[in-house]
Amino acid sequence: MLSTDQPVEPYGYNHGVRKVARFILAGAIGCSKPKQKMHKKLCLTALLLLFFFFAPVLTPAYGAAVVSTEHATVTLLSEQPQAAPGQTLWLGLRFELIPHWHVYWRNPGASGTAPVIRWTLPGGWTAGGIHWPVPKRIRFGPLTNYGYEDTATLLVPVQVPTGPLATGRLTITADAEWLVCREACIPEAGRFTLELNHTGNPSAAADEIRELFTTARTQWPEAVNGAGHYRLDSDTLKISVKIPGMTTRPADIWFAAHQWGPVDASGVQSWQQTTETFQLRVPAGDVPPAGDALLEGLLVVESLDNGSTVRRGYAVQLMAGPPVAESGTLGWITALGFAFLGGLILNIMPCVLPVLGIKVLGFVREAGANRGRLALHGLMYAAGILVSFALLAAVLLMLRASGAALGWGFQLQSPVLVTLLAYLLLLTGLNLSGVFTVGSGLMGAGQSLADGSGGLNTFATGVLAAVVASPCTAPFMGAALGFAITRPAGEALAVFLALGTGFALPVVLLSLWPVWIRFIPKPGRWMKRFQQVLAFPMYATTAWLLWVLSQQTSAYAYGAALAGLIVVALAAWVYGQWHPRGRRLALLGAGLTAALVLILSPLATSDPPENSRASQDQQPWSDQQVQQLTAAGRPVFVNFTAAWCITCKVNEQAALATEHTRQLFASRSVAYLVADWTRRDPAITRQLERYGRSGVPLYLLYSPATGQPVILPQLLTGDIIAEAIHAL
Numbered sequence: 042m043l044s045t046d047q048p049v050e051p052y053g054y055n056h057g058v059r060k061v062a063r064f065i066l067a068g069a070i071g072c073s074k075p076k077q078k079m080h081k082k083l084c085l086t087a088l089l090l091l092f093f094f095f096a097p098v099l100t101p102a103y104g105a106a107v108v109s110t111e112h113a114t115v116t117l118l119s120e121q122p123q124a125a126p127g128q129t130l131w132l133g134l135r136f137e138l139i140p141h142w143h144v145y146w147r148n149p150g151a152s153g154t155a156p157v158i159r160w161t162l163p164g165g166w167t168a169g170g171i172h173w174p175v176p177k178r179i180r181f182g183p184l185t186n187y188g189y190e191d192t193a194t195l196l197v198p199v200q201v202p203t204g205p206l207a208t209g210r211l212t213i214t215a216d217a218e219w220l221v222c223r224e225a226c227i228p229e230a231g232r233f234t235l236e237l238n239h240t241g242n243p244s245a246a247a248d249e250i251r252e253l254f255t256t257a258r259t260q261w262p263e264a265v266n267g268a269g270h271y272r273l274d275s276d277t278l279k280i281s282v283k284i285p286g287m288t289t290r291p292a293d294i295w296f297a298a299h300q301w302g303p304v305d306a307s308g309v310q311s312w313q314q315t316t317e318t319f320q321l322r323v324p325a326g327d328v329p330p331a332g333d334a335l336l337e338g339l340l341v342v343e344s345l346d347n348g349s350t351v352r353r354g355y356a357v358q359l360m361a362g363p364p365v366a367e368s369g370t371l372g373w374i375t376a377l378g379f380a381f382l383g384g385l386i387l388n389i390m391p392c393v394l395p396v397l398g399i400k401v402l403g404f405v406r407e408a409g410a411n412r413g414r415l416a417l418h419g420l421m422y423a424a425g426i427l428v429s430f431a432l433l434a435a436v437l438l439m440l441r442a443s444g445a446a447l448g449w450g451f452q453l454q455s456p457v458l459v460t461l462l463a464y465l466l467l468l469t470g471l472n473l474s475g476v477f478t479v480g481s482g483l484m485g486a487g488q489s490l491a492d493g494s495g496g497l498n499t500f501a502t503g504v505l506a507a508v509v510a511s512p513c514t515a516p517f518m519g520a521a522l523g524f525a526i527t528r529p530a531g532e533a534l535a536v537f538l539a540l541g542t543g544f545a546l547p548v549v550l551l552s553l554w555p556v557w558i559r560f561i562p563k564p565g566r567w568m569k570r571f572q573q574v575l576a577f578p579m580y581a582t583t584a585w586l587l588w589v590l591s592q593q594t595s596a597y598a599y600g601a602a603l604a605g606l607i608v609v610a611l612a613a614w615v616y617g618q619w620h621p622r623g624r625r626l627a628l629l630g631a632g633l634t635a636a637l638v639l640i641l642s643p644l645a646t647s648d649p650p651e652n653s654r655a656s657q658d659q660q661p662w663s664d665q666q667v668q669q670l671t672a673a674g675r676p677v678f679v680n681f682t683a684a685w686c687i688t689c690k691v692n693e694q695a696a697l698a699t700e701h702t703r704q705l706f707a708s709r710s711v712a713y714l715v716a717d718w719t720r721r722d723p724a725i726t727r728q729l730e731r732y733g734r735s736g737v738p739l740y741l742l743y744s745p746a747t748g749q750p751v752i753l754p755q756l757l758t759g760d761i762i763a764e765a766i767h768a769l
Contacts, residue, residue, distance in 0.1 A: 110221075110229050110231075111139075111227075112139050112142050112221045112227060112229070113142070113144070113219075113229070114136075115135065115136055115137075115217070115231060115233075116134070117134055117135075117217075117233035118133040118134075118135060118194075118253065119133075119213075120133070120251060121237075122238065122247055123237055123238050124201050124211050124237050125201065126201060126203050126204055126205065129198050129199070130198070130199040130200075131196055131198055131199070132197050132198075132213070132215075132235075133194045133197070133253065133257060134158060134194070134195045134197070134233075135193070135253065136189065136193045136195075136219070137192050138190060138191060138193075141190070141223050143179055143186075143188040143190045143222055143223070144188055144193065144220065145176075145186065145187065145189075146176035146187040146188050146189070146297075147171070147173050148187060148297060148298060148299055148300055148301050150178075150297070150301075150306035150307075151185055151306045151307045152184055152186055153186050153220055156195065156217060156219040157217065157218045158195075158215050158217045159215070159216045160213070161214035161215075161216075163206075163212070164207075166199055167200045168197055168198075168199050169197060169199070170197070171197055172195070172196045172197070173261075174194065174195075174260035174261060175262050175339070175341060175353070176188055176341075178748070180668060180671075180672040181224070181672070182665075182668070182672065183664075183665035183669060184307050184668075185306045185307040187297055188222075194257035196258070199213075210236040210238060211236065211237045211238070213236075214233070214235075215232070215233045215234075216230070216233075217230065217233065218230040262339055262355055263353070263356065264355075265282070265283075265284060265340075265356065266358065269281060269282040269283070269358065269359040270359060270360050271330070271336050271359040271361060271362075272361070273361075277322050277324060277730065277731065278322075278325050278329070278336075279320070279321070280319075280320070280322075280359060281318060281319070282340055282359070283318045284317055284318075284319065284340070284342070284355060286317070287317050291314075291344045292343050292747060293342075293343040294312045294314075294319055294341065294342050294343070295312075295321075295340075295341050295343075296310065296323050296340050296341075297338055297339045297341070298326075298336065298339075299337045299339065300337075301326070301328075302326050302327055302329075303336055304323055304324070304326045304338070305323075305327075308324030308664070309324065309664060309667070309728070309731060309749075309750075310322065310324070311732050311750075319340070322731045324731075330361065333361040334361065335358055335359070335360065336358075337357070337358050339355070339357070340354070340355040340357050341354050341355075343747070350746075376536050377535060377536060377539045378539075380536045380537070380540040381539045381540070383540055383543065384541060384543025384544035384545075385543040385544070387543070387544050388547050415553075418499045419548055419549040419550075419551065419552025420549065420552070421499040421500045421503070422500070422503040422506075422548050422552075423503065423542075423545035423548070423549050424500055424503060425499070425500040425504040425506070425507070426504075426506060426507050426545040427538060427542070428500075429507035429541070430507060430538060430541035430544075431538060433507070434533060435534070438530055438534075456590055459586055459589055459590050462508065462586055463583045463586035463587055463590070463606070464605065464637075465505075465508070466509070466579045466580075466582050467580070467609060468609065468613055469576075470576040470583065471576070471610065471614075472613075473572050473573060473575050473579065474573055474576040477613050477616045503545065506544070507541070507544070509582065510544065585687075587599075587603070588684070589684045590602055592684040592719050605636070605637055608636045608637070609633070609637075612632075612633045658706065658707075658713055659713045659715050660712065660713070661716075661717070662679055662681075662717075663724075664724070667679065667714065668748065670712045670745075674745045675710050675712050676709060676712070676742065676743060676744060676745055677711070677712045677714060677742070677743040677745075678711050678714070678743075678762075678766075679740070679742075680693070680715050680716065680740060681725065681728070681729060681739035682715060682716070682737050683718040683719045683737050684717075685719065686718075686736075686737045686738060688756070689738040692738060692756065695757070695759075696757040696759050697713075697762070699759055702759050709766055709769075718737050732752060738755055740753035740757060742762075742765050742769070745769075746769075751765055751768075753765055
């Protein structure tokens with residue numbers, strides 16, 4: 042640390058003036074050496090002339106003192122040349138830093154400390170607080186700090202009391218301490234002394250100082266009062282701020298609290314803009330705001346101007362309370378519309394098509410029936426879907442209220458439920474293949490319309506359709522469900538029911554207006570074969586679920602699940618051959634249940650296998666890894682995926698695993714990170730929530746310039762990826 046008796050130099054000494062001073066001093070020494078008398082007189086005359094011409098330059102400017110260190114030149118300035126009774130005197134501590142070094146803002150962020158100034162003033166004078174310029178984010182590894190590089194001027198108002206001032210010079214002393222950092226941090230300090238006159242003479246130096254103060258004031262944040270709210274939701278602050286006159290879309294927006302604690306400075310922030318209102322999701326810090334506490338901070342809006350970043354700051358006071366109606370990524374009405382569209386598109390996803398084939402087969406069998414009966418079957422199918430989605434929403438919301446980090450498809454993160462679903466689809470396939478038949482219940486879904494009074498079976502077909510749809514995420518679904526799980530129960534349930542309505546609508550329309558059935562051949566032997574063909578998509582889905590299971594469990598648990606598959610198939614064959622009734626049926630059910638309990642018990646306690654899918658061109662995701670890579674200047678592509686997500690796997694094969702995309706990533710030095718949500722991971726769940734999603738897939742492309750991501754569509758193509766990368 043520097044001592045407090047550092048030599049003080051007059052402000053205004055530039056490099057050229059120092060050279061002149063050294064030249065005069067060297068000349069004086071040279072002239073003092075013994076030489077011819079005439080030469081000595083000429084030498085001294087020249088030095089006197091030089092001193093006469095440069096004396097005005099060497100005169101200390103009013104109210105300025107400088108401390109120079111290895112890393113910074115720090116100057117204490119006074120805007121006014123004199124002090125007057127009742128005046129507000131503005132002082133400024135100006136930092137001029139060597140390249141790549143920085144000092145800190147009032148809240149330094151993840152590390153560091155802000156500059157401190159202690160004043161010694163004439164009697165009755167009082168100093169106000171520091172007026173801080175808008176800082177920049179300074180990243181070092183996984184940490185993010187707030188501070189200043191190159192230059193920064195901290196202004197402080199000093200109130201001069203009314204009444205006569207003491208005669209003579211007025212002395213102001215400032216003891217300042219600051220931390221200057223690059224990779225290492227150096228604590229420094231200095232004592233600055235200013236002497237002001239009662240009157241001052243205008244000078245070029247005075248104009249220069251006033252210009253510095255004027256420039257410093259343009260870097261202050263603009264006050265925005267009464268235009269913001271925040272709400273603490275789990276470990277996320279949801280902030281809504283209205284900035285009047287802000288209609289253009291900026292390059293980036295971020296929020297920093299005035300004090301350390303409420304906000305995690307190193308966490309990833311996301312934002313959305315609706316006209317003049319900005320919605321931010323900010324990770325809460327170690328000391329989040331409690332109760333109805335006021336949250337004071339700085340909203341920084343960054344824009345690009347000819348390749349350079351321009352920052353505008355807004356000092357905001359955020360009241361505790363609900364955000365405005367557009368909070369989150371969507372409004373409620375928009376979320377309902379997105380959910381409905383997502384449900385419609387869900388019908389063409391590969392996990393749902395086999396069930397729709399069953400319904401088409403049933404309608405063909407019932408082609409000659411009256412329209413009322415067909416309409417009843419369509420409505421029962423819709424009821425099965427809506428009840429299933431309502432129950433799924435209720436379970437999801439209850440679990441999240443208890444503190445669990447869950448999202449869409451959460452049931453497939455459980456190896457036991459994945460195994461049971463595989464057994465269910467196997468039984469459905471065996472039923473369609475004719476290994477066994479039942480008169481009612483879920484396994485009769487394929488024959489529900491042919492059995493006369495098959496309303497219960499049609500309801501069960503809707504349940505089956507909802508179950509097999511859970512691994513799929515259609516366009517529009519992600520944003521709608523991400524909105525739903527953050528809203529009150531009534532609004533969330535409405536969004537899930539809108540999704541179910543869109544999902545059920547095509548079958549309901551076909552049952553109400555069966556004119557389209559006439560384009561399908563009349564009932565005949567082909568129907569039996571078509572029914573048997575429909576069994577194979579069920580077997581394929583069973584095989585896929587077993588592959589998902591292999592990504593979630595140990596080899597021992599996976600082997601137990603395969604053994605259970607044989608037991609289930611054997612039980613179905615025995616049932617088909619034996620047609621048990623009464624006690625014999627109960628005995629068969631009890632035996633099957635006992636066998637499954639023994640077989641499934643290893644799945645509940647097994648550890649996930651080591652991730653063998655990582656390769657040289659992809660790395661596991663972490664928030665710290667993203668920050669380190671972007672800080673190193675690399676773009677980052679993050680793939681939020683899961684083994685059970687069919688949409689994810691289609692995108693990976695069609696867009697991400699292609700040779701063209703791999704070469705593009707390599708040529709642009711894009712880091713490819715994979716966030717695997719196959720098994721429950723609260724960190725990934727929280728990251729999905731930050732971007733308004735309740736499930737996978739989610740694709741983020743981070744720019745190294747801003748460290749912030751662009752969200753890519755849920756259905757990817759190679760051209761979409763290439764266009765996004767070229768736009769960085």
